[in-house]
Amino acid sequence: MVREFKLPDVGEGVAEGELVSWLVEEGDTVSEDQPVAEVETDKALVEVPAPVNGTVRELRAEAGEMVPVGTVIITFDVEGEPVEDASEDEETESEAERSSEPPGVDEPGDGDGDEAGETTADADRDTEHAGDPGATGGETDEPATPAGRVFAPPRVRRLAREEGLSLDEIRGSGPGGRITEADVYAAAEEGSGESAVAASTDAVDAGEETGEPAQPVDSSEPRGEPATDLQTRTERQPLESAPEAADRDRTLAAPATRRLAREEGVDLDAVPVTEERDGEAFVTPEAVREYAEAQRRAQEADAAAVSAGAGGRAETEAESGQREERIPYRGVRKAIGDQMERSKYSAPHVTHFDDVDVTELVETRTRLKERAEAQGIRLTYMPFVMKAVVAALKEYPLLNSQLDEEAEEIVQKNYYNVGVAVATEAGLMVPVVENVDRKGLLQIASEMNELIQKAKDRSIALEEMQGGTFTITNVGGIGGTYATPIINHPEVGILALGSIEEKPRVVDGSEAPRASDDASGETTSKEIVPRHVLPLSLSFDHRVLDGAIAARFTNTLAEYLRDPELLLLE
Known part of the structure; x- marks a missing residue:
């Protein structure tokens, strides 16, 4: 079964x-x-x-x-x-x-697939260039696609959406009527690009007859004037026109080899082979790389020729292309971008800046650090900040709320789930420590450290990044001072911590005694001394609260950070 x-x-x-x-x-x-x-x-x-x-x-x-x-x-x-x-x-x-990747044509004999048993599902490339989307390169017609069923792999469906096309309107040229990328491009160009496709096909045919590399024709250029745009020539130069290219109707290759061919922009049916499997041509990764390199060398030679006739413009463009790299914008990176865009353009952001003397906090953490390590817990400043934030949120609950735009209501949360932004190789993730108000410093530190490590290992569960009510991000970890962080929608506030540094501060006589007489004759004592200072940047949604509330919240937060013993009362 x-x-x-x-x-x-x-x-x-x-x-x-x-x-x-x-x-x-x-x-x-x-x-x-x-x-x-x-x-x-x-x-x-x-x-x-x-x-x-x-x-x-x-x-x-x-x-x-x-x-x-x-x-x-x-x-x-x-x-x-x-x-x-x-x-x-x-x-x-x-x-x-x-709707997944088509398995291809059945192999002779055994019906079970093996690693090399896949065959290409794409139509014959020359036929596609000739503008006949119904042909597949074989002698017999493929069976018609059953009514109401559209066969296309996910990447083709996505491409059709990007081109604004309906798959029902595209005739597939692949096996069983499957729609290929070439079919989508052909449908997108139909009407406006038919003449260009025909001209390119004529050029390909002429090149095959003469043995010379074919040059595609750009129908947008005036007749009689040769195209000098290198980018147009290199992008539209078909691989089949290379003298060393093969010409097969189907090719065996492992999935990894097919992926490599796509990345290199190589047609598997054109790659010369020296191996066979069950009587069919079998392409190896090495063959794909060698063929791709040969194509690049040919294009570089072509670019040099064009450069000579275009005053060096083509050479400049070629050099620029070699220095560029295209990175897919999808997955976690795209999700982060979509979230930031939604937050930035839906919530009017305002950022309030301040700093706080945390000399006492530094000393307290230093004293407790060894005791925490004895229990196998790494104690940073973040658990102290999280406790201080929750204490301030209780006094200013608007910072711990959410705007329900449809109901036109501000929803104040009576629980305190604090997210901690973490930079990972995949992008920014925000693990959430739940119910911070009910936990001690060591428990918060332990849970936070575990969640951060899971985020960096990409093993964190989705539910461990949901349900936050307020977010903290630490730009000081990489030497930053102030920032304008984007709110983690649908929250209404986010706090950025800068780097703790020693700075000169004026303190009263109880901290640095030094007697002097002021204008009234009373004895005062002031001293400029080095103190540990923590920069704070609070971004908030101006629809939900005003700057005065944000400033008072920051002042209260600073009070708890300045005197961490107050946290014992929480």
Whole structure:
């Protein structure tokens, strides 16, 4: 029996996830609850467990692919149950299951897939360039797509959305009528770009007949005037025009090799091969890299020729392109950006700055640090600040609230869940320590340290980053002083801590006795001495509270930080 496993809903509001890596391969034996894949959502990185004991039958998505929740990503042969033929699985596949990466054409003989058993699902590239979206490069027509069913991998669906196209209006050229990226581009250019596509095709054909590298024609340029824009030429130069390119209808390659080909911008059907599997051409990663490098060298030579005729402009553009790198903007990074944008443009931000003498706090923490370490707990200044923040929030509850815009109500929270912003390799995460008002310093420190480590390891659970009522971020950890932090929506306040530094401060005689006479004849004592000073930056939502309340809150917070013994009363 074949068990199909769909990408689960790994968190509230998560619609899709990026399949970061497979932890198993086809043919591997797995046990129930064994991690089989790592999936990154816009919330966190999670491991997907196997639902059964058995053998991995087929991996239906590739690493790096965005997969909608509910899509079948892997199938298993269940232990102790008869193995079904792969053709039966193909016939019973549902529309949702077919929305993942197409498995390709069945291999001769054994119906079970192996690592190298995948075949390309893309249409013949020359046919696509010629503008015939219905052809697949074979002699026989592919079966028509059943009515009401659209077959396309997630990346193609996303591309169609970006182009503002409906998949129902696009005719697929892949096996079984599957829609490819080329089909989407062709549909997007239809009408306005047909002449350009035809001109490029003519150029390709001419290049094949003469043996010379074909030069694509830009229909936007006046006839009779050659294009000199290097970027246009290099981006639109088809790989098939290279003399060393192969020309196959299908190619075997492992999923990792296919991913490498996409990253290098290489057509697998054009890569020369020296290996075969079951009589079919088999492409290795080394072959892809060699072919991609050959293409780059050819393009560099072409760029040099263009530069000579364009006064060096092309050379400047080529050098600029080599210094640039495009990093995918998605997953946690995009979620952070969306959250910051939503908060910044929905809540009118105001930032109040102040600083506080924390010399007594530094001394207190120094005395307690060794005792905390004896219990295996690292005691930083943050637990003291969290307790002081909660004490100030109790006096000014508007800072511990949320604006319900639909109901037009301010919701004051009677619980105190404090988030601590943590910089990780994936971006900023905010673990939340719950009920800070009910916990002692060591318990807060222990829980906070554990959550921070889990955030850095990307093992933190989604629920451990939800439910916060106020957030603290520490810019002083990297030497910062003041900041204008963006509120962690839907909260209404966030506090940024600067770096604690020694600065000159004027203190009274009880701290630094030095007698002198003032104008009235009374004896006073003042002294300029070095003191430990902590900068504070409080950003708040001006819709919910005014600057006066924010200033009073900061003054109260400073009072607790200046004299940490007051926290014993909380």
